[in-house]
Amino acid sequence: MHTVAIQSVRGRNGLRGGIGYQDGDWRSSSTCLPLALAGVIESPREVLRLSAGHAAALAELLQVLSCGEESAALTFDHLGNSWQERSLSWALARIAADEREHHGLLTGLRASLPQPRPDPSLEATMRRFFMRLADRDVMVHCVRIVAIDSAVCRVLGMLRCRGKPLADELQVGSILRRIHRDEARHVAIASRCATPLLQSVRGREIAADALEQLTQVLRLRADSLDSLSVDPDRLFARLCAIPRLLR
Numbered sequence: 623m624h625t626v627a628i629q630s631v632r633g634r635n636g637l638r639g640g641i642g643y644q645d646g647d648w649r650s651s652s653t654c655l656p657l658a659l660a661g662v663i664e665s666p667r668e669v670l671r672l673s674a675g676h677a678a679a680l681a682e683l684l685q686v687l688s689c690g691e692e693s694a695a696l697t698f699d700h701l702g703n704s705w706q707e708r709s710l711s712w713a714l715a716r717i718a719a720d721e722r723e724h725h726g727l728l729t730g731l732r733a734s735l736p737q738p739r740p741d742p743s744l745e746a747t748m749r750r751f752f753m754r755l756a757d758r759d760v761m762v763h764c765v766r767i768v769a770i771d772s773a774v775c776r777v778l779g780m781l782r783c784r785g786k787p788l789a790d791e792l793q794v795g796s797i798l799r800r801i802h803r804d805e806a807r808h809v810a811i812a813s814r815c816a817t818p819l820l821q822s823v824r825g826r827e828i829a830a831d832a833l834e835q836l837t838q839v840l841r842l843r844a845d846s847l848d849s850l851s852v853d854p855d856r857l858f859a860r861l862c863a864i865p866r867l868l869r
C-alpha cells in the first residue's frame with residue numbers, strides 16, 4: 623500500500639482539473655476528477671470517477687481523438703456551402719455543428735484530466751496525417767472522411783464495450799456515446815456524398831491509405847489503448863478491414 627498525491631493542474635479553459643488518490647494501487651484506485659465541460663459551470667455532481675492510470679491513458683488518447691474536430695467543422699462548413707443538393711448541403715452543415723460540439727465536449731474532458739507530456743513525434747505524425755487528409759477533389763476528401771469517421775466509430779465502440787473502464791464512467795461514457803452516435807451519422811452522410819467513388823476499387827484504395835495513415839498515428843498511443851483494455855492489434859486489424867466493408 624502506498625499514498626500518492628498529484629497536484630491539481632490548470633486546464634486549457636482555466637477550469638480546474640487534476641487528480642488525487644490515496645492508499646492503494648495507483649492504477650486501480652478510483653478517484654474523482656472535476657469535469658470541466660466548456661461553457662458548463664462546474665458542478666459537484668459532475669465528476670469523473672477514473673483511476674489515475676485510466677485518466678492518464680484517456681488524456682493521452684485524447685491527444686489524438688480530439689485534435690481533428692475543429693478542422694472537421696471548417697471542412698464541413700465548406701462542403702455544406704459548396705454542395706448543390708439542398709438536403710445534403712443541410713446535412714453537411716449539421717455535421718459542422720456536431721464537430722464544434724465535439725470539440726467543446728472533448729476540450730472540457732481534456733481539461734479535467736492530467737496533462738500528458740508533450741510528444742513531438744506524435745505531433746509530427748498527426749501534422750502529416752492532416753496534411754494528407756484534404757484534397758481538391760471533393761469526392762476523394764469525402765471518401766477519406768468516411769474511412770476516418772468509420773475508424774473513429776470502431777475505436778469508440780471498443781472503448782465503450784461493456785466492462786471496459788471508460789464504459790463504467792458515467793460522464794465519459796455519455797460523451798463518447800454522443801460522439802459515437804454522431805460519427806455513425808457522419809459516415810452515412812459522407813457516404814452518400816462519395817457514393818460513385820466509394821463503390822470503385824480506387825475509392826477503396828483511397829480509404830485504405832487514409833486508414834493506414836490513421837493507424838500510424840494510433841500506434842503511437844497503443845499503450846494508452848492497452849491501458850484502457852482495448853487490444854491495439856485487434857483494433858488495427860479491424861481498421862484494416864473497413865475498406866472491404868465500404869459500399
Ligand SMILES: [Fe+2]
Pocket residue numbers: 691694720721724801805
Ligand atoms: Fe467529431
Ligand SMILES: [Fe+2]
Pocket residue numbers: 694721771804805808
Ligand atoms: Fe465526424
